[in-house]
Each structure stands twice: as C-alpha cells, then as structure tokens.
Amino acid sequence: DGGIxxxxxxxxxxxxxxxxxxxxxxxxxxxxxxxxxxxxQGLRLIYxxxxxxxxxxxxxxxxxxxxxxxxxxxxxxxxxxxxxxTAFYLCASSIVARANQPQHFGDGTRxxxx
Amino acid sequence: xxxxxxxxxxxxIQEGEDVSMNCxxxxxxxxxxxxxxxxxxxxxxxxxxYKAGELTSNGRLTAQFGITRKDSFLNISASxxxxxxxxxxxxxxxDSWGKLQFGAGTQVVVxx
Numbered sequence: 001d002g003g004i005x006x007x008x009x010x011x012x013x014x015x016x017x018x019x020x021x022x023x024x025x026x027x028x029x030x031x032x033x034x035x036x037x038x039x040x041q042g043l044r045l046i047y048x049x050x051x052x053x054x055x056x057x058x059x060x061x062x063x064x065x066x067x068x069x070x071x072x073x074x075x076x077x078x079x080x081x082x083x084x085x086t087a088f089y090l091c092a093s094s095i096v097a098r099a100n101q102p103q104h105f106g107d108g109t110r111x112x113x114x
Numbered sequence: 115x116x117x118x119x120x121x122x123x124x125x126x127i128q129e130g131e132d133v134s135m136n137c138x139x140x141x142x143x144x145x146x147x148x149x150x151x152x153x154x155x156x157x158x159x160x161x162x163x164y165k166a167g168e169l170t171s172n173g174r175l176t177a178q179f180g181i182t183r184k185d186s187f188l189n190i191s192a193s194x195x196x197x198x199x200x201x202x203x204x205x206x207x208x209d210s211w212g213k214l215q216f217g218a219g220t221q222v223v224v225x226x
Binding site: 040 | 117118120144145147149154155156157158159162164202206208211212213214216217218219
C-alpha cells in the first residue's frame with residue numbers, strides 16, 4: 001500500500017541525547033514536512049523539503065535538524081539543544097510544495113523524556 | 115507563523131445531531147483543507163477546497179470555502195459515534211511554498 005511510514009511509534013530520550021525519527025514515503029512525492037503537535041494545539045512546522053538535497057526551516061526549527069538525501073526519506077533529529085522535546089511528531093508529504101497540493105500524514109512518533 | 119482561529123474548541127453532541135465548526139483568518143488563503151485526527155494517529159484529509167465559494171461534500175461531511183477567502187466551514191450531518199475525534203482546518207497560500215497554517219482543532223464527542 002502507498003503511504004507514509006513513521007518509526008518508531010514511541011521513543012524515549014535521555015537528557016543530553018540526540019534521537020532520530022524516521023519518515024519514509026512510497027508515494028513518489030517531492031515535498032516532505034515535519035510537524036510538532038502539543039496537547040490542545042494545532043500543528044507547528046519544524047522543517048520542510050521541496051526536493052531532494054534541499055530543506056528549509058519552519059516556524060520552530062531550533063533544536064532540530066533534518067536531511068533529505070533520498071526522495072523517499074526525510075529523517076528528523078531531535079538534538080540535546082531542544083529543551084522541551086516531549087511531543088507528538090508528524091511527518092507529511094505532498095506531490096509538490098504548492099498551494100493546490102494537500103499534505104498527507106503518517107501516524108506519528110510520540111517522544112518522551114526519561 | 116500566522117494562526118487560524120478555529121471554533122468551537124470542543125463539542126459534546128448526541129448521536130444523530132448535526133455539527134458545525136468554522137475557521138477564520140485575517141489573511142487570504144488559496145486552499146482550505148479539513149482533517150480529522152483520532153487519538154495516537156496522524157490527521158487524515160477529509161475535504162480539500164480550492165475556490166472561493168466552493169461547496170464540497172464527502173458523505174455526511176460538507177465544507178465550504180468562504181467568499182472572502184478568509185474563512186471556511188465544516189458541517190457533519192447526522193453524527194454517529196465514529197465521528198469522535200479532533201477536526202483541524204488548515205490553509206495554504208500561493209506564497210507559502212506548501213506551508214500549511216493550522217487551526218487549534220475542534221474536539222467532537224458523540225454520545226449515544
């Protein structure tokens with residue numbers, strides 16, 4: 001089935017540790033996105049990538065890093081510089097990054113601090 | 115980034131009732147999207163709207179793109195228990211390079 005796969009479903013981070021969240025899509029979409037969701041709030045954009053080997057900061061990029069070496073993969077690293085990393089992280093993709101192309105989401109990774 | 119104003123924040127309704135929610139913004143959008151999210155899952159796209167005044171249905175769901183392009187509405191008719199979830203509006207502009215702006219969500223609870 002075509003879709004967006006995020007792993008792991010649950011992730012625990014120790015203080016001072018970097019962790020990487022995986023996002024893979026087999027939809028042949030050019031654009032991919034990472035969002036953070038906190039309870040009672042809408043989704044906030046962390047990073048987005050319009051094409052392979054290119055990515056831009058979103059509204060809350062501090063403490064996060066990404067790479068886009070392959071079209072189907074857009075991993076997110078939550079670094080130790082992110083002081084409040086506990087949240088639900090959602091990856092999305094769209095055919096291209098344009099206003100008439102809706103985004104489709106994976107099932108998320110819930111990150112917690114040990 | 116700019117935030118969409120979505121209301122109501124939550125709704126507690128009886129099975130069979132209709133549900134209405136809306137999203138407003140001070141800015142113009144070119145695309146309005148409505149998503150539903152269930153606990154522990156990602157949002158699922160329900161309806162996409164691309165033109166001012168457009169009215170689109172998906173089963174018991176109907177959404178409209180406001181004439182001013184600054185608002186959108188979602189209606190659910192004859193609610194059933196599986197309608198429970200959080201409904202999000204989201205907007206796209208032509209100069210935003212695909213960056214969605216989200217409302218805070220409307221939590222819908224349906225009681226038998």
